[in-house]
Amino acid sequence: MSFTPEEMAKLKSYIERKFRCSGISVKKREKAEDSIEVMLDGEFIALIYKDTEEGETSYDLNMCILDIDLDEAA
Numbered sequence: 001m002s003f004t005p006e007e008m009a010k011l012k013s014y015i016e017r018k019f020r021c022s023g024i025s026v027k028k029r030e031k032a033e034d035s036i037e038v039m040l041d042g043e044f045i046a047l048i049y050k051d052t053e054e055g056e057t058s059y060d061l062n063m064c065i066l067d068i069d070l071d072e073a074a
Helices: 005-019 069-074
Strands: 024-028 035-040 042-055 057-061
Touching: 005 024, 005 035
Parallel strands: none
Antiparallel strands: 024 035, 035 042, 042 057
16 A cells, blocks of 8 residues: 555654654655655654555554664663
8 A cells, every 4th residue: 555745744744743853754665565664864763554444544653673772772
């Protein structure tokens, strides 16, 4: 399921507002149309998946955090 440019812009704006964070960008993936990449200051941080069921659309933000990343935050 592909994302329209309008959806991508709305998702970017929503994430920036919710996390009170600038520097967010979203971009299409090269080999997959079912999700888009979320970037923070040029660094990949998450994927957004789109699901449409019974006429309603939802978006799932999937962020993977490695244990070594937690060590850097301590």
